[in-house]
Amino acid sequence: MFYREAGDFKTSYVDDNQTFPIKFDRYRYYFVLFFAFLIVPVVINDYWVNAVFMPFLIYSIAAIGLNILVGYCGQVSLGTGGFMAVGAYACYKLMTSFPEVSIFFHVLLAGGVTALVGVAFGLPSLRIKGFYLAVATLAAQFFLVWLFNKVPWFYNHSASGQISAPERTVFGIAVTGPHTSAWATYLFCLVFVTICALLARNLTRGMQGRKWMAIRDMDIAAEIIGVDPLKSKLSAFAVSSFFIGVSGALFFSVYLGAVEVGEAFGINKSFLILFMVIIGGLGSIFGSFAGAAFLVLLPVLLKNVLVGMLGWPTDLAAHLEFMIVGAMIIIFLIAEPHGLAQLWRVAKEKLRLWPFPH
Amino acid sequence: MSNEEGYVTADGRKIGGTLMEMKNITLRFGGVKAITDISFDIKEGEIRAIIGPNGAGKSSMLNVISGFYVPQEGEVWFKGAKRPPMKPYQVAQQGIARTFQNIALFEGMSVLDNVMTGRLNHMNAGMFQQAIWKGKAEREEVENREVVEKVIDFLEIQSIRKTPVARLPYGLKKRVELARALAAEPMLLLLDEPMAGMNVEEKEDMSRFILDVNDEFGTTIALIEHDMGVVMDLSDRVVVMDYGKKIGDGTPDEVRNNQDVIDAYLGVAHD
Incomplete structure (x- = not known):
């Protein structure tokens, strides 16, 4: 209808x-x-930004990045947390070294630095595939976290070993540091999400995306029709890492404000983003958003229902939350192994014909 | 028949000079000789068949041409120049496209995207231009789409344009694979058993397409095929291989009457 x-x-x-x-x-x-640009900023408050919107937006960027690598190019990576850390530390170093430059460029440059690091760690993908590549990228995860803990230069020799974001403004409005307002940080992230999603969409619908998917679906046939496997695999690593770096930079500077690398960018983060991509749908930009929304919103929703509406004790609710989220992930993957994006596609195909069966 | 200049076929088509020449190719896998000292040429505009019993080295030969295997001995000459050892994607850039014995399509993509992939050597917008999309990337996308639509029209697969390849039946997949190879507008098209597993009707369709491709686009075609009827009807000249050696070369009639070829196919009495 x-x-x-x-x-x-x-x-x-x-x-x-x-x-x-x-x-x-x-x-x-x-x-x-x-709605996102004009309505939400007006009605938003701190709780919504910090519990829902900010993690959703930032994880969406990371999920888009990882989806390009895993979903489009077929190269499994478990180094996402490490690459987010690169983005965060690059952003921190840039913010403290060049305070006069706008943070907007710092975040983009942090993405660029991460892209370079991603290419370096993507080199093994030319020789190894599948699970073995996943293990190789795991090395990136552990090495990078270790590096940022070990070398004081990265955290400017601060006593705590943490990095914390100084206050930076865009058009005179604070987006990082302690004196930010909810709508400003939200909009700042939203701008990056919009840009990243558009770039990712353009790349994946054009020839570059076809090259990546060709490598994913059948690398031998891809090579025979003229895809240079070296270039396309490394470009997937570069683009993917760029997005992941941007999300890491935002995660640190705008969302958390101060991070300790092992805690914020540990192996858990790599798995979390990978789950988002798998649940959302491999090879779909919409799926990246859906997956991020699912894993960010579901716990918040459950908490509100269990604690807020049913009045259960918070500790019980917290444990139940894990179990319910886990169960729902399994149910979803059994019902639709191709993720939320596929469910969405099926629903749309049905809707196109509704109310007729064919 | 193997004079340097072209010749005129029985049905009156003019065949040009040598496009590709294999000179004394030997290919070994460890101690196993897959190809032993084989030479033959492919002339511009002809349909050249490579036949032989199973395990004769036909597919290996095709893989040498398309750059998968680098022969231990011998030279590959293409367009009058000796070809240095190349990666398969560089061979593709030179204007050689191929299809596979087992279909090698990109299952996760639509038919249109699969065929568009064939155009990649004709598109050179950089990654940044593609990310911005407006401008060169979009223009190229549209220009090449037009070429692809012509190929789609030609092979009569308009109705499945947007269908994911994984949903197609076998015969159509074979056709889509041909479309992808054709979209590259190759000078030399290699077909590895284009009729394998097809019924008579599908074989007739495919034969017609092969002849039309050769006729309309002037594409030189080298094909491997087991169906002797098809080979003898389609091809201008035939190379016969057995156990990695060349045992015959010439027009279908010459090959048919070659005693070595008859022996290879029917077996020979040992007394």
């Missing part, structure tokens, strides 16, 4: 190549953008 392709004719290849070829999708997308 509402979701129709009929009558929505495309008369040029440009029309057919759009990000959202169906009109309804396009309007929904504009509506979400409008």
